[in-house]
Amino acid sequence: MKAKELIVTCGIIGIILMMIVPLPILLIDFLLIINITVAITILLVAMNAKSALDFSIFPAILLVTTIFRLALSISTTRSILSHAEAGEVIETFGQWVGGGQVAIGFIVFLILVVVQFIVITKGSERVAEVAARFTLDAMPGKQMSIDADLNSGLINEQEAKERRASIEREADFYGAMDGASKFVKGDAIATIIMMIINLIGGFIIGMVYQGLSFQDSLSTFSILTIGDGLVAQIPALLISTAAGLIVTRSASEGNLADDITGQLFKYPKLLYVSAGTIAALGLTPIGILRTWPFAIALAVGGYLLSRSQLKKAEQDELLVEEQQIEEVRSPESVISLLQVDPIEFEFGYGLIPLADTQQGGDLLDRIIMIRRQCALELGLVVPVIRIRDNIQLKPNEYVIKIKGNTVARGELLLNHYLAMSPGVDDDSIHGIETTEPAFGLPAIWIDEMTKERAELSGYTVVDPPSVVATHLTEIVKRHAHELIGRQETKALVENVKASYPALVDDLIPGVMSLGDVQKVLTKLLQEKVSIRDLVTIFETLADYGQYTKDTDILTEYVRQALSRQITQQYASSGQSLRVITLGAQLEKKIIESVQQNDQGSYVSLDPVSSQQIYQRLTEQVNRLLQSGQQPIVLTSPTIRMYLRQIVARTMQDLPILSYSELEPNIEVQSVGVVNL
Structure with missing residues (x-):
């Protein structure tokens, strides 16, 4: 057995023997000093512990110290009743605390008992009980959180084991504290009972067996009883305070002193308010001599704390700048430049009001709505759109990038509105000619005065933020497959x-x-x-x-x-679907051109045939566009994907459907046929 294990074992056995074997007066004094020393040490450790688990052995120590204190009380009671003395420590406490007056000492002792039993012990017991209950209730949620972090890769297996062990230790600690606090409560009750026994029993023994007079017996045993109670209650009060500190400490980054100074004096300006209040109190009969020194001290403390905080803030800024410089100089800083944002929106300095909420800009709110709209329409979670200004752009220019590459750009006039003609131009509507960026339609920028007249003439009038939102929405939909x-x-x-x-x-x-x-x-x-x-x-x-x-x-x-979904997408109101179909000869030509390889099937057409298909299909599409209809190509299921391969590069936005993708109840009307 190691030396420290032997000492602890012998100490526990010695405590038990103290309750049975009479002890010399000198040894009792020595053990009482040890009791006070241990209590002070425990209190200091509890004050400097950053969390309850830093002092997880406290419940066991609480039990041992309580038994040790009770054993001492039994030894001192035996000595008081047997020899009418209990050593210099008890006698000194009995006379010094009461100032030579038994009544004062007795009152002080009762106050200490009330403070410990009703205030500190009762409160720490309740906190330990509630903490144990909530800790146990929160364990499943904490365990699930650890499992989620482990599955997502945020922590490894070793870290997960450590966090699980910490949760189990925390639950065990508060459960043990809930039980150990009952010992403190029982100790306070036992102290009161032993005080009554010492006082009454000692008074009777002194008069009957030791031949003392009534006055001498009352004086002697009262002083010894009060001293014994004070020597027991003061260490008990210290340990009860330590228990209260342990169970009431929440998550912290420092010890008790750091928390008090860091949080209580976090707002130096409030010290000026306190100083003013105390100074005003000096104008009452209390007097300025008693109040103004404290007011001056508070004001000076607030001033010094303010200067200290400003100096610390400057040091933190310098430290951050130095760290940033070091990061730039370090070879690893280049790695951060390799990150490519999925979607970027860059604009010139003239368009900053679009994104500045203080200037009424609502671009951020519109982007949130764009992401919601894309989620509902496409079922896609659009990544975060990075917004930044770019001094290399023109003041009113913006660009949209997908994975670092520019895919669209446009220009805005913030104090104007974009007006698009209904088909018949109004000669009285004048503005700056431009092109609508989302769909490439001709438009003009008009001012506020012309807006109402343009709306009455049937023009579609849109403000600049809506232009940007529409353009960005269309770009996201067009490039959704890349995201x-x-x-x-x-x-x-x-x-x-x-x-x-x-x-x-x-x-x-x-x-x-x-x-x-x-x-x-x-x-x-x-x-x-x-x-x-x-x-x-x-x-x-x-x-x-x-x-x-x-x-x-x-x-x-x-x-x-997904036929029902596709049908409703192109024939939402149930009207007939006007489509372009392929001739039998063209379908046969495409089927005969299908080739197979390890990667799948593809179409291998000669350049002349491919050019003819593009030309014939373009003629039919343009004819429908001129009549204001949406061009849709309808083919047999066999060749749909091959026709898509043929026209994917030149007509990416052209819908190509097959008969199997339409609901049986939809009426299909052919308005054009593509033949070779």
């Missing part, structure tokens, strides 16, 4: 898995990999098909993914499963 990668796909899959775990487990990774699912979603978004109905998409992929791994073919199956 969904494997990480974004995984987030969508996890969202579906929360409600349909069996579906996701059946699809990934058994039937398809996450990358293949991402390719299918990308192809759907590329043709502006919403992926919001992920359950239907995953059901279809799970059914047909067992027979083919070609993502193009799987996309066709998914489109057919």
Whole structure:
């Protein structure tokens, strides 16, 4: 057994023996001094502990010190009743605290007992009980939080074990404190009982067995009883205070002294208010001699604290600047430059009011609505749009970037409105000619005075923030397929898995990999098909993914499963669908040109045939656009994806549907045929 283990073991056994074996007076004095020293040490440790777990052995120490104090009380009681003496320590406390008067000492002793029993012990017991209850109730939530952080990769397995162990230790600690606080309460009650025994029993023994007079017996045993009670209660009061400090400490970054000075004096200006209040109190009969020194001290303290905080703030700023300089100089600083934002919106300095809320700009609110709109229409969680000013742009110019590359740009006049003609121009409407950036329509910038007249003439009048919001929305929709990668796909899959775990487990990774699912979603978004109905998409992929791994073919199956959605997208009000169809000869030509390879199937047309298809299809599309109709191409399911491959580069926004993607009740009207 190690030396420290031997000392602790012998000490515990010695405490038990103290209750049975009579002790010499000198040894009792020595043990009383040890009791006071231990109590002071425990209080200081409790004050400097940053958290309850830093002093997790406290419940056991509380039990040991309580037993030690009770054993001392039994030894001193035996000595008082047997020899009418209990050593210099008890006698000194009995005479010194009471000032030689028994009544005063008795009152002081009762006050200490009341303070410890009713205030400190009762309060710490209640706090420990409530803390234990709430800690146990919060354990499942904390465990789930640790599991979530571990699954997301924020912490490793070792850190998770340490956090779980900390939670268990915290629950054990408060549970132990809840029980240990009962010992302190019982100790206070036992002290009162032993005081009554010493006083009454000693008075009787002194008169009957020791032959003392009534006055001498009362004086002797009263002083010894009060001294014994004070020597026991003062260490008990210190340890009870330590218990209260331990159980009432919340999350902290320092010890008690740091918390008090850092939080109580955090606002130096409030010290001036306190100084003024105390100074005003000096104008009363209390007098300025008693109050103004404290007021001056508070004012000086507030001034010194204010200067200290300003100096610390300056030092912090210098430290931050030095750290930034060091980060720039370090080789690792280049890594941060490799990060590419998915979407960026940059503007010249003249458009800063658009994003400045203090100048009435609501661009940030509009971007939030854009993300909500895209989520509802496309089923896509749009990444955070980075907004920044760029002095290299013209003052009224803005650009939209996708993954660091500029995909659109435009110019705004903040004090004007964008007016688009209804088809018949009004000669009285004058402005600055321009082009509407989202759809490329001719428009003019008009001032505030012309706005009302333009609206009466049928013009569509839009303010600059709405122009930007519309343009940004169209760009996000057009490039939505570039914004969904494997990480974004995984987030969508996890969202579906929360409600349909069996579906996701059946699809990934058994039937398809996450990358293949991402390719299918990308192809759907590329043709502006919403992926919001992920359950239907995953059901279809799970059914047909067992027979083919070609993502193009799987996309066709998914489109057919989403027939109701696609039909409503292009014929929302149930009217007939006016479409362009392909001639039989052209469909046969495309089917004969299909080639197979390891990556799937593709169309291999000669340049002359490809040029003819582009030309014939362009003629039909332009004819419908001139008549104000949306051009839609309708083909057989067999060649839909191949025709899409042919026209993808030149007519990316042209909807190409198959008969299987339309609901049976929709009326289809052919308004043009493409032939070779």
